[in-house]
Structure formats: C-alpha cells, structure tokens
Amino acid sequence: MGAEVNTARCPVLLVAAPASGQGKTTVACALARLHARQGRKVRAFKCGPDFLDPYWLTLASGAPVHQLDLWMTGEADCAQRLHEAAQDADLIIVEGVMGLFDGQPSAADLAQRFGLPVLAVIDASAMAGTFGALAWGLQHYREGLPFAGVLANRVASPGHAAMLEDGLRDPAQWLGALMRNEALVLPERHLGLVMAQELGDAMQRLDAAADALAETKLGQMDEQALQAWAVSFEAAPGSRQDFPTGALQGQTIAVARDAAFCFIYAANLDCLQAMGAELVYFSPLADAALPDCDALWLPGGYPELHAHTLAANTAMKSSIISHVQDGKPVWAECGGMMALFAQLSTLDGASHSLWGILPGSVTMQKRLAALGPQQLDVAGGSLRGHTFHYSTCVTQLPVAGRSQAAPGRTLRGEGEALYVSGAIQASYFHAWFASNPAAAASLFLKESHD
Structure with missing residues (x-):
C-alpha cells in the first residue's frame, strides 16, 4: 500500500x-x-x-x-x-x-x-x-x-x-x-x-x-x-526533505538581525530549530557584544547603508574577532561577508573601515553584479539558493569552491566564490537551508571545520 x-x-x-x-x-x-x-x-x-x-x-x-x-x-x-x-x-x-x-x-x-x-x-x-x-x-x-x-x-x-x-x-x-x-x-x-x-x-x-x-x-x-x-x-507523510533531528542539538547559534542584516528566510530559522539549535538574535549595529553562542550566522542585508555605524561599533567588532579566534564557526552570506572585509567603498566614494576579519575590500557599484538561482557545495553536501548583489570584492583569500548554476541556467562568468578562513565560511551565495538540512548543519558545527 x-x-x-x-x-x-x-x-x-x-x-x-x-x-x-x-x-x-x-x-x-x-x-x-x-x-x-x-x-x-x-x-x-x-x-x-x-x-x-x-x-x-x-x-x-x-x-x-x-x-x-x-x-x-x-x-x-x-x-x-x-x-x-x-x-x-x-x-x-x-x-x-x-x-x-x-x-x-x-x-x-x-x-x-x-x-x-x-x-x-x-x-x-x-x-x-x-x-x-x-x-x-x-x-x-x-x-x-x-x-x-x-x-x-x-x-x-x-x-x-x-x-x-x-x-x-x-x-x-x-x-x-x-x-x-x-x-x-x-x-x-x-x-x-x-x-x-x-x-x-x-x-x-x-x-x-x-x-x-x-x-x-x-x-x-x-x-x-x-x-x-x-x-x-x-x-503525503515525509514528502519534504527530512531534517536530521538532533544534528544541532545543544548548539546555540547567534543570528545577526537588524536593519543592516535582514535577508533571512523564515524557513531557514525553522530548519535550524528543527535540527535542535537554539537561536539567539543580536544587532551588530546596536549591541556591544555577541550573545553566548557556539556559532555565528551573518546573513545578507544592507551593510553599505549602515557602514558608518558598523565601523563605529568597535566593541562588536572585538567580540566577533574573539569568537573567530576561539575557532567557533561563522557562516557569512553576502552582506554578512561584506562586513567581514577590511574596507567598504560606497557609491558616494566614501571608504569605511569595517571589521577586517577577512583581508580585502568591497566596492558598491550601480549595476547588478550577479543574479540568479545557484547551488553551492559545502562540507556537508550541496545547498540550493541564489545570488543577488550590487558589490564586488577583492581579496587575497584562496577560493575554496564556487557555486554552480541551477539546472537549465547558465552563469555569466564564474560562480560565486566560497572563502574559507579558519572556521569562517563566506560567500555572496544565499542558501536555502531546507534544500539540504545536513549541509546547512555543517556550516555551524565546529567538527565540520577541523
């Protein structure tokens, strides 16, 4: 039957x-x-x-x-x-x-x-x-x-x-x-x-x-x-991608969420919680330190609109640096990755010193730099998602991998780079966690980076 x-x-x-x-x-x-x-x-x-x-x-x-x-x-x-x-x-x-x-x-x-x-x-x-x-x-x-x-x-x-x-x-x-x-x-x-x-x-x-x-x-x-x-x-029962229940049990993930970091799928939060994670939220714009956590998620958003405030919040910068120095995982998507670089240049020609945790600089431009559905291989498997950004980055970091176009689509140039530095994974790519929950879990587990 x-x-x-x-x-x-x-x-x-x-x-x-x-x-x-x-x-x-x-x-x-x-x-x-x-x-x-x-x-x-x-x-x-x-x-x-x-x-x-x-x-x-x-x-x-x-x-x-x-x-x-x-x-x-x-x-x-x-x-x-x-x-x-x-x-x-x-x-x-x-x-x-x-x-x-x-x-x-x-x-x-x-x-x-x-x-x-x-x-x-x-x-x-x-x-x-x-x-x-x-x-x-x-x-x-x-x-x-x-x-x-x-x-x-x-x-x-x-x-x-x-x-x-x-x-x-x-x-x-x-x-x-x-x-x-x-x-x-x-x-x-x-x-x-x-x-x-x-x-x-x-x-x-x-x-x-x-x-x-x-x-x-x-x-x-x-x-x-x-x-x-x-x-x-x-x-039918079980028709959705199965969640590896307990994959993130006991893990507390700090999620940046404010006007600068706001590109968050509600379903991604549901996915992490379904795997046992406890989510705590903080504002890189307003808070002085990260909440107690085992891993950090820096989603996309508008760091370019809040670059001055981000640069001025040196206490938050120090807290994130301590998190990285402790070897705790960081997943940074698009705007989240932009904030990790040393410099951000905005359309008005101003240059802002950001967190400097990753070497390199980001420059805003008037034209769209990339757009479209893509998939990215990470430690735990392949994640589906998309890319959409108006900035470009220059960095000395080696490229650990690149996203591929969705089936039936073609890329203009190369796919989005995945940068890995210690326990940091960063890319312009926006992931849909439920497309491969096990792969999503690997982004926030220390053993996946050892």
Missing part, C-alpha cells in the same frame, strides 16, 4: 503580472490586509528567492511568509507548505516573481503544477485597448493555465477604467481597477522594496491600499465568492 495521503482545500490566488514593477506586491499586500482585518486567516507566500516582499506580506497577513520555488525549495517542499497553509487558512495568496512566464521555473510553472488561479495585475497607466490584448495573452499564452481574472493598476480615472474593461474579450475576467495614487506606492531601493520596519507609516500604507482594493470587484468578494478559486492540496 502507498503512503496515506490527506487533502486540504482553500481559496488561493497567485498574483502575477506581465513584468516587474506592475504593482504585484502592492496588490498582494492589499488583498492580504483587506481579508486579515475582516477576521479571516490569510497565509501568503512569495514565488522565488526574495527577502524583501515577504516582510510586507508578513505585516499585511499577520502570519509568517515562506518561499515557493519548484527548484530552490523543491516541488515536495512547496506541496507540503501549501497543504499546511490550506489546513487552517481562509485564503492563500502567492505573490509571483518578475513577469508571469519569466524565470526557470516561472510563476506560471508553479501555478500549473498546483492548479493555482492566476490574478494578472497590469499597469494600465499608459494604455487603453492594448490592456485587453495583454490580458488575453497572459491567459492563453500557455494552454491549461488556471486564470482568475485581471486587475488594472495605476488607472487615471473611472472613464479610463471603463475603456480598459471594454477592451477585454471576456468581461467576466474584469476584477476592477486601482486608481493612480502615490499613497499606495511601496518605496524601493537598489535591492528591492524598502523594508516595512523602516517606515513609520507602513501599516497606514497597507490600509490605504486595502481601502482602495475594497472598492473593486476583487475586494468585494466575500468568503463564499472566493470559493470559486478553491484548490485542493495533497501531501
């Missing part, structure tokens, strides 16, 4: 668009906030590797936000997370990535694999009849794509909205229009959206977006109407 399979059913929308910058995050957050404040349990997910949109989705939904990616997180992991969410949620929202068909795998691939109805958000600010052509193309470009309808964004007037609606071949696909309104715009910077925690009016922005959405057909759909988009999710 096969493994027992159980099913959970819940309305779901995958919020997609023809391109980046159309307003997917605003609409996904508005929808989540609208239903959450009406008392419904909302679970939101982000398609693909992304650290910033989930912060806004978490604030809007009131629940943790995880990533769904058929390659990085894996099909079984996606199935398990959707199934778990459907067991107690009234609505599941999945925010897409880039354009609907962009990337390998794309948001459309995810929608087709799990039968997720697609809501197409189109920036209609500079179009009229072409809106209908775009909507038709998104719906019919790929046969069998589940489609919920289309929402016009940044519309100039009710008359403009009427023109857009008239251009649709199928009037039933019209879910309304959001008028152009600067109060609904979520601010951005070079790596994406500004984090919700940095804005004093983040919730007001979400409420304004929810209020605007409440005036549309989509926003006026009640729980019964949403059942038109209900999807059944199946999950």
Whole structure:
C-alpha cells in the first residue's frame, strides 16, 4: 500500500503580472490586509528567492511568509507548505516573481503544477485597448493555465477604467481597477522594496491600499465568492526533505538581525530549530557584544547603508574577532561577508573601515553584479539558493569552491566564490537551508571545520 495521503482545500490566488514593477506586491499586500482585518486567516507566500516582499506580506497577513520555488525549495517542499497553509487558512495568496512566464521555473510553472488561479495585475497607466490584448495573452499564452481574472493598476480615472474593461474579450475576467495614487506606492531601493520596519507609516500604507482594493470587484468578494478559486492540496507523510533531528542539538547559534542584516528566510530559522539549535538574535549595529553562542550566522542585508555605524561599533567588532579566534564557526552570506572585509567603498566614494576579519575590500557599484538561482557545495553536501548583489570584492583569500548554476541556467562568468578562513565560511551565495538540512548543519558545527 502507498503512503496515506490527506487533502486540504482553500481559496488561493497567485498574483502575477506581465513584468516587474506592475504593482504585484502592492496588490498582494492589499488583498492580504483587506481579508486579515475582516477576521479571516490569510497565509501568503512569495514565488522565488526574495527577502524583501515577504516582510510586507508578513505585516499585511499577520502570519509568517515562506518561499515557493519548484527548484530552490523543491516541488515536495512547496506541496507540503501549501497543504499546511490550506489546513487552517481562509485564503492563500502567492505573490509571483518578475513577469508571469519569466524565470526557470516561472510563476506560471508553479501555478500549473498546483492548479493555482492566476490574478494578472497590469499597469494600465499608459494604455487603453492594448490592456485587453495583454490580458488575453497572459491567459492563453500557455494552454491549461488556471486564470482568475485581471486587475488594472495605476488607472487615471473611472472613464479610463471603463475603456480598459471594454477592451477585454471576456468581461467576466474584469476584477476592477486601482486608481493612480502615490499613497499606495511601496518605496524601493537598489535591492528591492524598502523594508516595512523602516517606515513609520507602513501599516497606514497597507490600509490605504486595502481601502482602495475594497472598492473593486476583487475586494468585494466575500468568503463564499472566493470559493470559486478553491484548490485542493495533497501531501503525503515525509514528502519534504527530512531534517536530521538532533544534528544541532545543544548548539546555540547567534543570528545577526537588524536593519543592516535582514535577508533571512523564515524557513531557514525553522530548519535550524528543527535540527535542535537554539537561536539567539543580536544587532551588530546596536549591541556591544555577541550573545553566548557556539556559532555565528551573518546573513545578507544592507551593510553599505549602515557602514558608518558598523565601523563605529568597535566593541562588536572585538567580540566577533574573539569568537573567530576561539575557532567557533561563522557562516557569512553576502552582506554578512561584506562586513567581514577590511574596507567598504560606497557609491558616494566614501571608504569605511569595517571589521577586517577577512583581508580585502568591497566596492558598491550601480549595476547588478550577479543574479540568479545557484547551488553551492559545502562540507556537508550541496545547498540550493541564489545570488543577488550590487558589490564586488577583492581579496587575497584562496577560493575554496564556487557555486554552480541551477539546472537549465547558465552563469555569466564564474560562480560565486566560497572563502574559507579558519572556521569562517563566506560567500555572496544565499542558501536555502531546507534544500539540504545536513549541509546547512555543517556550516555551524565546529567538527565540520577541523
């Protein structure tokens, strides 16, 4: 007999668009906030590797936000997370990535694999009849794509909205229009959206977006109407990557978490805790010393925006140096690695002396230096993840290894370097720990570095 399979059913929308910058995050957050404040349990997910949109989705939904990616997180992991969410949620929202068909795998691939109805958000600010052509193309470009309808964004007037609606071949696909309104715009910077925690009016922005959405057909759909988009999710026991329970038992891992180090997958924290680790958090910006710990995780973020404060906190620098001198493991990703180098040069030409634990320097640049899904071999095996950064580094450290492109993708130049210095492992690569929990555990175990 096969493994027992159980099913959970819940309305779901995958919020997609023809391109980046159309307003997917605003609409996904508005929808989540609208239903959450009406008392419904909302679970939101982000398609693909992304650290910033989930912060806004978490604030809007009131629940943790995880990533769904058929390659990085894996099909079984996606199935398990959707199934778990459907067991107690009234609505599941999945925010897409880039354009609907962009990337390998794309948001459309995810929608087709799990039968997720697609809501197409189109920036209609500079179009009229072409809106209908775009909507038709998104719906019919790929046969069998589940489609919920289309929402016009940044519309100039009710008359403009009427023109857009008239251009649709199928009037039933019209879910309304959001008028152009600067109060609904979520601010951005070079790596994406500004984090919700940095804005004093983040919730007001979400409420304004929810209020605007409440005036549309989509926003006026009640729980019964949403059942038109209900999807059944199946999950068999053990379908997700098995966690080596106890692999990190008795280990305390200090995790940097503040405005400078904020690129943390919630699922990575869950993974470490599932293996027995105790997590303690600290701020390299504000704290004077590391908490008592056996290992240190320096995640990515924005050290370049806080270089002066990091450089001035010499007490924290001394504490991290002592940790390294004691031979305790350090895993440093992207921004975390940048802070370990001696110098950081910002776009304004300023040079900041950082921790100097690794020899070398980092220079910010206006253009993206690397982007894409990759995998990296470490002591415990191969980890899946991605890279996304606007800086380059120069160091005398030997390269211990390099990341490889995800299957079906090609690298522009060499993969991301893995630097190893004593018990430090550092790379621009961002790891998804649940892709190989045993490999993730090895990053934080002293015996893996001996």
